[in-house]
Amino acid sequence: MDPPSKSWSIHTRSEIIAKYQILERVGAGAYADVYRGRRLSDDLIVALKEIHDYQSAFREIDALQILQGSPNVVVLHEYFWREDEDAVLVLEYLRTDLATVIDDAKKKKNGLPVGEIKRWMMQILCGVDSCHRNMIVHRDLKPGNLLIGDDGILKLADFGQARILGEPGFDTSEENPQTYEHDGSSLQAGSGNQEQGTVLREEYFRVLDELKTKRSAEDIDKDTNIPDGNTSCLATCTTSDIDDDPLKSSFSYEAREDEGEEAGCLTSCVGTRWFRAPELLYGSTNYGLEIDLWSLGCIFAELLTLDPLFPGTADIDQLSRIINVLGNLDEKAWPGCSKLPDYGIISFSKVENPPGLEACLPNRSPDEVALVKKLVCYDPAKRATATELLHDKYFNEEPLPVPVSELHVPLNRKGEDENSPWHDYNYMGSDSDLEDFGPVNITKTGTGFSIQFP
Numbered sequence: 001m002d003p004p005s006k007s008w009s010i011h012t013r014s015e016i017i018a019k020y021q022i023l024e025r026v027g028a029g030a031y032a033d034v035y036r037g038r039r040l041s042d043d044l045i046v047a048l049k050e051i052h053d054y055q056s057a058f059r060e061i062d063a064l065q066i067l068q069g070s071p072n073v074v075v076l077h078e079y080f081w082r083e084d085e086d087a088v089l090v091l092e093y094l095r096t097d098l099a100t101v102i103d104d105a106k107k108k109k110n111g112l113p114v115g116e117i118k119r120w121m122m123q124i125l126c127g128v129d130s131c132h133r134n135m136i137v138h139r140d141l142k143p144g145n146l147l148i149g150d151d152g153i154l155k156l157a158d159f160g161q162a163r164i165l166g167e168p169g170f171d172t173s174e175e176n177p178q179t180y181e182h183d184g185s186s187l188q189a190g191s192g193n194q195e196q197g198t199v200l201r202e203e204y205f206r207v208l209d210e211l212k213t214k215r216s217a218e219d220i221d222k223d224t225n226i227p228d229g230n231t232s233c234l235a236t237c238t239t240s241d242i243d244d245d246p247l248k249s250s251f252s253y254e255a256r257e258d259e260g261e262e263a264g265c266l267t268s269c270v271g272t273r274w275f276r277a278p279e280l281l282y283g284s285t286n287y288g289l290e291i292d293l294w295s296l297g298c299i300f301a302e303l304l305t306l307d308p309l310f311p312g313t314a315d316i317d318q319l320s321r322i323i324n325v326l327g328n329l330d331e332k333a334w335p336g337c338s339k340l341p342d343y344g345i346i347s348f349s350k351v352e353n354p355p356g357l358e359a360c361l362p363n364r365s366p367d368e369v370a371l372v373k374k375l376v377c378y379d380p381a382k383r384a385t386a387t388e389l390l391h392d393k394y395f396n397e398e399p400l401p402v403p404v405s406e407l408h409v410p411l412n413r414k415g416e417d418e419n420s421p422w423h424d425y426n427y428m429g430s431d432s433d434l435e436d437f438g439p440v441n442i443t444k445t446g447t448g449f450s451i452q453f454p
Helices: 054-066 098-108 114-133 201-218 232-236 239-243 290-305 315-326 366-373 386-390
Strands: 020-028 032-039 045-051 076-080 087-092 146-148 154-156 177-182 185-191 346-348 441-444 449-453
Touching: 020 045, 045 054, 054 076, 054 087, 098 114, 098 146, 098 290, 114 154, 114 290, 114 386, 290 366, 315 346
Parallel strands: 346 449
Antiparallel strands: 020 032, 032 045, 045 087, 076 087, 146 154, 177 185, 441 449
């Protein structure tokens, strides 16, 4: 007897339509469809996210359950999941996102007021802080995944690539609750106590090292016998990332077969290229929460300039843009970088007198440039944590962050999936890694080959 066919249509699910009226599809991607719906019991408008990939569904549900009650993380009301059916998550409906805020400000050609920028930044930091205090790395932070409600509250969403580095509920400083002022009221933003000091950086890295050691010995994705390093690429990258890449047998967004067989390795095939940390671009499978911090720096820079910081057209172009601004990635800039999987394979010509981030942030204040520099730096250990940044002097100086109620929340365009905040935004562009670089030097080495880019 043949197994029952898998239904990919939310409209056929009796347990769902008994509780929700499905109004319209508002977003679609390779691995999920999102519908706007109405809860019949109280007319609450919700988002119903039908996820076609097991790993993504499991990770999103797991992360959102742990983060329930975090004010700057999207609310998971309930979910439906049974054998031979896709998971359907019932989420709070938020009609716009930070990408729309940036686009709207750019069209007006007058930028975002500094007070509004600071409030958006603080809300993002509070959401990331909640994740990181629970040892959850989001792995796909970008403006399109930062949803915004009519009231101006910003919330992190799309946890399909998230990974829990510790046990569920683990908190690095659980005994010391800490709050931040949010529009004149007290907002819970993780744990810790400012008077007693936040979690020491040394303690954080000690805990992370212990978790990495444990993961290397025993970590296989929960409820499955397939290691993360061999499964996530197809679940998180566009098809063109894999099929069209001339370097796919060696470059970062294709997990190596031998790595996939090692229990516990993460995959470098995560995130959206413009916001992807350099360690991921060089193929690291042993990273931590710091990849989110790099993404934060790119988001903050885009808030300040209304343009993406490093809009790479392919992964090699992405690396080239970063190196041309920050300078060459070497042991001086980041001790240990030479151990990255693809470091010996891909190299660039030496950059003389790199302009630095100042050149990317013209007409911005020294404090604003300094804030981005605390996040956009090669060495992950030197990136400021969300907790540290929430106490940065930048947010306590004039002009102060505006109240949330005074934030300008633009209307999203209706009737166009590609402009919905629930749409799977694609910042990645083409994957023709080699065509924009002209001639390259390919040299055989003892372990394979090396590619030198101009």
